[in-house]
Amino acid sequence: MATIDAPRTVPSPARRRGRGNWEKWGWIYMRVSGVLLVILIFGHLFVNLVAGDGIKAVDFAFVAGKWASPFWRVWDGLMLWLALIHGGNGMRTLVNDYAYRPTVNRALKWAIFLAVAILIVLGTYTVTAFDPCPSDPSLSFCQ
Amino acid sequence: MWSWVLHRITGVAIFFFLLVHILDSVVLNFGPDAYDRVIGTYKNPVLGLGEAALVAAIVFHALNGIRIILIDLWSKGTRYQRAMFWIVVILWAVLMAGFLPVHLHNAFTEGQ
Numbered sequence: 001m002a003t004i005d006a007p008r009t010v011p012s013p014a015r016r017r018g019r020g021n022w023e024k025w026g027w028i029y030m031r032v033s034g035v036l037l038v039i040l041i042f043g044h045l046f047v048n049l050v051a052g053d054g055i056k057a058v059d060f061a062f063v064a065g066k067w068a069s070p071f072w073r074v075w076d077g078l079m080l081w082l083a084l085i086h087g088g089n090g091m092r093t094l095v096n097d098y099a100y101r102p103t104v105n106r107a108l109k110w111a112i113f114l115a116v117a118i119l120i121v122l123g124t125y126t127v128t129a130f131d132p133c134p135s136d137p138s139l140s141f142c143q
Numbered sequence: 144m145w146s147w148v149l150h151r152i153t154g155v156a157i158f159f160f161l162l163v164h165i166l167d168s169v170v171l172n173f174g175p176d177a178y179d180r181v182i183g184t185y186k187n188p189v190l191g192l193g194e195a196a197l198v199a200a201i202v203f204h205a206l207n208g209i210r211i212i213l214i215d216l217w218s219k220g221t222r223y224q225r226a227m228f229w230i231v232v233i234l235w236a237v238l239m240a241g242f243l244p245v246h247l248h249n250a251f252t253e254g255q
Contacts, residue, residue, distance in 0.1 A: 054249035060175035087158035139174035
C-alpha cells in the first residue's frame with residue numbers, strides 16, 4: 001500500500017517567551033471561524049445554487065438585488081474575511097508540513113499572505129463600494 | 144487517516160476556488176456587461192459538474208470539520224471518532240442526494 005509522508009513541522013518552538021502563543025490562537029481561530037463558515041457558506045450555497053433557478057439566475061441583477069440589503073453585504077463580507085484567513089492559515093499548515101527547504105517555505109508563506117491580503121482588500125472594496133447605478137453610464141445597470 | 148487526507152485535499156481545492164471566486168466578484172465593479180460575461184462562463188454543463196464537485200468538497204470539509212471540533216472538545220470525541228466519520232459520510236450522501244438533482248437540472252437545461 002502506498003504511504004504518505006508523516007506530517008512534519010519546521011522545527012520552531014510553538015511557545016516563545018514573551019510573544020504569546022500564536023499557534024494556540026490559530027488553532028482556536030480555525031474552529032470558531034469553521035463553525036461560522038459552515039452556517040455562512042451553507043446559506044450562500046442554498047440561496048445562490050438551490051433556491052429559485054439556482055446557478056442560471058446568478059447575474060449582475062441577482063447580486064444587485066441581494067446587495068440592496070445591508071444584510072447580504074455583511075453576510076458576504078464576513079464570508080470573505082473568515083474564509084480567506086481560514087484558508088490561508090490552512091495552506092500555511094500544509095506548507096509547514098511539506099515544504100522542508102527554508103527558502104521555499106518562506107516564499108510559499110509570503111505568496112499565501114499576499115494572495116489573502118490582496119483579495120481581502122479587493123473583496124472588501126467590492127462588497128462595500130458596489131453601486132448598481134454609478135454615474136458612468138457604461139457601468140450602470142439603471143437606464 | 145483517510146478523513147485527514149480528504150480534509151487536506153478538499154481544503155486546498157476550496158482555497159483555490161475561493162481565490163478565483165473573489166476575483167470574479169471583483170468584476171462587479173466593471174459594470175453589468177462585464178460581470179454577466181464572466182459569470183456566464185459558469186453556466187454550462189462542464190462547469191456545472193465542477194460546481195457539483197466543489198459543493199461535494201465543501202460539504203465534506205464542513206461536516207468533517209465539525210467532527211474534528213467534537214474530537215478536540217467533546218470528552219467522548221476520541222472514543223466515537225470512527226462512528227462520527229461514518230455519520231459524516233452518511234450526512235454528506237444525504238445532502239448531496241438533495242443538492243445534485245436540483246443543481247444538475249439547472250446546469251444541464253437552457254434559459255432562465
